[in-house]
Amino acid sequence: MPETLKVLVVEDSKATRELLASALQALAGLEVVTVVSGFEALKVLPRHRFALIITDINMPDINGLELINFVKKNPHYKDTPLFVVTTEGRTQDRERGLQLGASEYVIKPFEPPALVELVKKHLKL
Amino acid sequence: MTERRPVAEFVAEATEIVEGLSRELLGLDERRGEEPDPERLNAIFRAAHSLKGLASLFGHDRIARLAHVLEDALDALRLGKVAADDALIDAFIDGVDVLSGLLAMASRGETDGPAAERALALAQHIETLVAPAPEKPPALHELGVDKAVLNVLTEYEEHRLRENVKKGVALYMVRAVFSLEDFDQKLTALNAALKPLAEVVSTLPSAQASDEARIAFDLLVACRQPAADLEAVIRPFGATHALLSASVAPRPSAPVPVPVTAGPTAEVSLKSLSQTVRVDIARLDRLMAAVGDLLLTRTNIKRFAEGARAAGGGLHPMWAQELSREARALERKLDDLQKGILEVRMVPLGQVFDRLARLVRRLLRESGKEIDFEISGGDVELDKLIVEELSDPLMHLLRNAIDHGIEAPDKRASKGKPRRGRIRLRAANSGNHVVIEVGDDGAGMDDDRIRDEAVSRGLLTTKKAADLQRTDLLNLVFLPGFSTRRQVSELSGRGVGLDVVKTNLGRLSGLIDIVSERGQGTTFVLTLPLTLAIIRALVVQSAGRTYAVPMSSVLEIVAVRPSELRTVEHRQMLSVRGQTVPFVRLSQLFKLPETPVDLHYVVLVGLAQHRLGIAVDHLLGQQDVVTKPLSARLRDVPGLAGATDLGDRRAVLVLDVPALVSEIVRPQASP
Numbered sequence: 001m002p003e004t005l006k007v008l009v010v011e012d013s014k015a016t017r018e019l020l021a022s023a024l025q026a027l028a029g030l031e032v033v034t035v036v037s038g039f040e041a042l043k044v045l046p047r048h049r050f051a052l053i054i055t056d057i058n059m060p061d062i063n064g065l066e067l068i069n070f071v072k073k074n075p076h077y078k079d080t081p082l083f084v085v086t087t088e089g090r091t092q093d094r095e096r097g098l099q100l101g102a103s104e105y106v107i108k109p110f111e112p113p114a115l116v117e118l119v120k121k122h123l124k125l
Numbered sequence: 126m127t128e129r130r131p132v133a134e135f136v137a138e139a140t141e142i143v144e145g146l147s148r149e150l151l152g153l154d155e156r157r158g159e160e161p162d163p164e165r166l167n168a169i170f171r172a173a174h175s176l177k178g179l180a181s182l183f184g185h186d187r188i189a190r191l192a193h194v195l196e197d198a199l200d201a202l203r204l205g206k207v208a209a210d211d212a213l214i215d216a217f218i219d220g221v222d223v224l225s226g227l228l229a230m231a232s233r234g235e236t237d238g239p240a241a242e243r244a245l246a247l248a249q250h251i252e253t254l255v256a257p258a259p260e261k262p263p264a265l266h267e268l269g270v271d272k273a274v275l276n277v278l279t280e281y282e283e284h285r286l287r288e289n290v291k292k293g294v295a296l297y298m299v300r301a302v303f304s305l306e307d308f309d310q311k312l313t314a315l316n317a318a319l320k321p322l323a324e325v326v327s328t329l330p331s332a333q334a335s336d337e338a339r340i341a342f343d344l345l346v347a348c349r350q351p352a353a354d355l356e357a358v359i360r361p362f363g364a365t366h367a368l369l370s371a372s373v374a375p376r377p378s379a380p381v382p383v384p385v386t387a388g389p390t391a392e393v394s395l396k397s398l399s400q401t402v403r404v405d406i407a408r409l410d411r412l413m414a415a416v417g418d419l420l421l422t423r424t425n426i427k428r429f430a431e432g433a434r435a436a437g438g439g440l441h442p443m444w445a446q447e448l449s450r451e452a453r454a455l456e457r458k459l460d461d462l463q464k465g466i467l468e469v470r471m472v473p474l475g476q477v478f479d480r481l482a483r484l485v486r487r488l489l490r491e492s493g494k495e496i497d498f499e500i501s502g503g504d505v506e507l508d509k510l511i512v513e514e515l516s517d518p519l520m521h522l523l524r525n526a527i528d529h530g531i532e533a534p535d536k537r538a539s540k541g542k543p544r545r546g547r548i549r550l551r552a553a554n555s556g557n558h559v560v561i562e563v564g565d566d567g568a569g570m571d572d573d574r575i576r577d578e579a580v581s582r583g584l585l586t587t588k589k590a591a592d593l594q595r596t597d598l599l600n601l602v603f604l605p606g607f608s609t610r611r612q613v614s615e616l617s618g619r620g621v622g623l624d625v626v627k628t629n630l631g632r633l634s635g636l637i638d639i640v641s642e643r644g645q646g647t648t649f650v651l652t653l654p655l656t657l658a659i660i661r662a663l664v665v666q667s668a669g670r671t672y673a674v675p676m677s678s679v680l681e682i683v684a685v686r687p688s689e690l691r692t693v694e695h696r697q698m699l700s701v702r703g704q705t706v707p708f709v710r711l712s713q714l715f716k717l718p719e720t721p722v723d724l725h726y727v728v729l730v731g732l733a734q735h736r737l738g739i740a741v742d743h744l745l746g747q748q749d750v751v752t753k754p755l756s757a758r759l760r761d762v763p764g765l766a767g768a769t770d771l772g773d774r775r776a777v778l779v780l781d782v783p784a785l786v787s788e789i790v791r792p793q794a795s796p
Contacts, residue, residue: 039309070330109181
C-alpha cells in the first residue's frame with residue numbers, strides 16, 4: 001500500500017477551490033485538503049505533512065506571496081513544492097512568487113488536465 | 126474551457142460577488158469628488174478580480190471579459206494611475222447592471238440578449254476611459270524597508286506603501302506573537318485597533334518559528350499618529366514595534382524581543398470560516414407548512430385534553446392532567462419552532478434598497494434634474510418573499526417621483542424652493558407592520574388635473590368630482606387606466622400605472638396611501654405585514670360560517686347595540702371613543718342572510734390611519750393559521766386573502782383586511 005500524498009489547496013473562491021479539488025482527487029493516491037484563506041493555511045500547515053501546496057495570490061487576510069515566503073523560509077516546509085495560481089496580467093505578482101520559491105504558476109482559467117500533468121510531474125506520480 | 130460546469134453553482138457565487146461589488150460601489154458613488162477610501166477601492170477591485178477568475182473558469186466568457194475590463198480599470202484606479210472621476214464611476218455602476226443582466230441570462234441558459242450587447246459596448250467604453258500610460262515608479266529600497274519584506278508585497282501593497290511614504294507617514298514594523306490556535310482572531314482585533322491611526326500595508330507571517338504552538342507576524346504599518354499612540358494600541362496585544370522610516374531606520378531585521386503569549390494549545394480547527402448557508406425559500410415554505418399542520422394537531426390534542434379533563438368519566442384524572450401538561454409543553458416548543466422559521470425567512474430591506482439605489486442614481490443622471498436621494502431603514506427586516514416582490518412597485522414610485530414629482534431646477538427656484546430636489550426612501554417598523562415611504566419635495570398632486578382627468582375618462586361625473594374631498598380625490602390615481610401624464614416621458618413611459626402598484630401591494634396584504642400637499646411634495650406610504658407565511662388570526666362566525674381575521678390588523682373588539690349606530694351619507698357609522706368609524710356586518714359583505722341581533726360584536730380593524738368596524742355573530746377565539754391560496758372559484762371575490770384549515774378539517778376563509786379597508790373606508794368612484 002503506497003503512502004497517501006496530501007495536497008493543500010489555498011483558494012478563497014468556493015467554485016475554483018472545488019474545481020481544483022475535484023481535478024486533483026481524480027489522481028489515485030492523492031488526498032486534498034482545502035482551505036479558504038492564508039490564515040487557515042497557517043493553521044493547517046503544522047497538522048499535516050503536505051507533498052504539495054497550491055495557493056492563490058489574491059486573498060483577503062495574508063496574500064499568497066506572504067504565504068510562500070513563510071513556507072519557503074520555514075525549515076519544516078521549505079522543501080515542499082508550491083504552485084501559484086494567478087490570473088493573467090498580474091506578471092509582477094507572479095514573478096515575485098517564483099522568486100520567493102514557487103515551483104510553478106498556473107494561470108486562471110486553467111485546464112484541469114494540464115494542472116494534473118504538472119502535479120504528476122512534481123510528485124513523480 | 127470546453128466543458129460547462131453546473132450553472133446554478135456559478136450563478137450563486139457570482140451573484141454574491143456582484144452584490145458585494147454593488148454595495149461597495151454605492152459607497153464610492155455617495156462620496157464622489159472625495160479621494161476614495163483605499164480599502165473600499167481594494168474591496169471593489171478584489172470583487173471584480175474574483176468574478177473574472179470565476180467566470181473564466183466556468184466558461185462564461187462575456188462575464189469574464191467585462192469583469193476583466195472592470196478589474197483592469199479598478200487596478201489602475203487603486204494603483205493611482207487614473208482618477209476616480211464621474212465618468213469612470215458611472216461606467217462601474219453600469220457595469221454592475223450589465224453583470225446582473227448577464228448573470229440572469231446565464232441562469233436561464235440564454236446566450237443572447239440586450240445585456241450581451243451592452244456588455245460589449247461598455248467594455249470598450251471603459252477601456253477608453255483608462256489611459257494606458259504608467260510611469261515607472263521609483264525604487265523602494267531607500268525607504269529603509271528590508272528587501273525581504275519588499276519582495277513579498279503584491280503590486281497593490283507596494284503602491285500603498287509608496288503612497289504613505291509620499292505623504293510623509295512614518296513606517297513601522299510591528300511584531301506580534303500569537304498562539305496558533307487563535308491568531309486569526311487576535312490579528313483581526315489588532316487590525317481593527319490599528320485602523321483609526323494607521324494602515325496595515327502587509328501582514329507577514331514570520332518564517333522563524335519560535336515554537337510549534339505559536340506563530341509570529343510582522344506587520345508593515347504606516348502610522349499617522351505619534352509612536353506613543355501606536356505603542357498604546359499594540360501593547361495589549363503583547364506586540365512590539367520598530368521604526369522603519371528611512372532617516373532614522375534601525376534595521377527591522379535587528380532582533381526584536383518576542384513576548385510570550387499565554388494560552389493552552391488546543392486542537393486546531395479545520396472548520397470553514399464561513400458560518401452561513403443558502404436555503405431555497407421553497408424549502409422554508411415546506412417547513413412552515415409542516416409547522417402549520419403541527420399547529421392543527423396541537424389544537425386537536427388540546428381540545429381532546431380539555432375534553433378529557435372536563436368529562437372525567439372515560440379517562441383516569443391523572444392521565445387527563447398529564448395530557449394537558451404535555452399539550453402545553455408541545456405548544457411552547459411549537460411556538461419556538463415557528464418563531465425560528467419566521468426569523469430565518471426575514472431579510473433586511475437593504476437588499477432591495479441597494480438595487481433600487483443603483484437604478485435611481487442612473488435615472489437621476491439621465492433625468493437632468495438636480496435631486497438628492499436619501500435612503501434610511503435598510504436594516505428593517507421583512508419576509509424574503511415580500512422583499513422580493515417590493516422592488517417593482519418601489520421602483521415605479523421612485524420613477525414617478527423623479528419624473529413627475531420633482532420640478533425642473535428653474536421652476537423650483539421661481540417658487541422660492543431650493544434648486545435641488547429631494548427624494549426619500551425610508552422604512553421603519555410599526556408594530557406588526559413595516560411602513561415604507563417614498564417621498565419627494567416636489568410639486569405635489571394637482572387636484573384640478575386629477576378631477577379633469579377622472580371626468581374625461583368617464584370615471585366620475587362632474588358633480589361627484591366637485592364634491593370629492595382631497596384625500597378621496599388623490600385615491601383616484603389608483604384606478605385602472607388613470608394617468609395625468611400629458612406626454613409619456615422616457616423615464617416613466619413603461620405603461621404601468623399606479624393601479625398595478627396597488628394590486629401588487631394588495632397581493633402582499635399591503636396598503637398604499639398618499640399624502641400630498643400642493644407645492645410641498647408627495648409621499649406614498651406603504652404598510653406591509655412582516656410575513657405572509659403564518660399569521661395569528663381571530664376566528665369569528667357570521668351567518669353560520671366561520672372566518673379568520675388576521676390579528677395584526679385587529680385593534681379591539683367592542684359590543685354595540687344596533688340603536689347606537691348612526692347613518693351618515695347612506696353609510697352606517699359607529700362611534701368609538703369619539704371617533705366615527707364605518708360599520709359593516711360581515712354577513713352583509715358576503716351577501717349572506719342577515720338576522721336581527723340585540724348586540725353586535727364589532728371587530729375593530731385598522732391599517733395605517735384607516736379604521737373599520739366589522740360586526741360578527743360570534744367570536745370563537747384566536748389561533749395561528751397558515752394561509753393557503755384560494756381556489757380559482759374564490760380568487761376574484763374581493764375581501765378574501767386566502768383559506769386555512771382550523772384542525773377540524775373544514776376550510777375557513779381568511780379576510781383580506783387591506784382590501785376591505787380600501788373597499789369600504791374609501792368610496793370608490795362610480796360614473
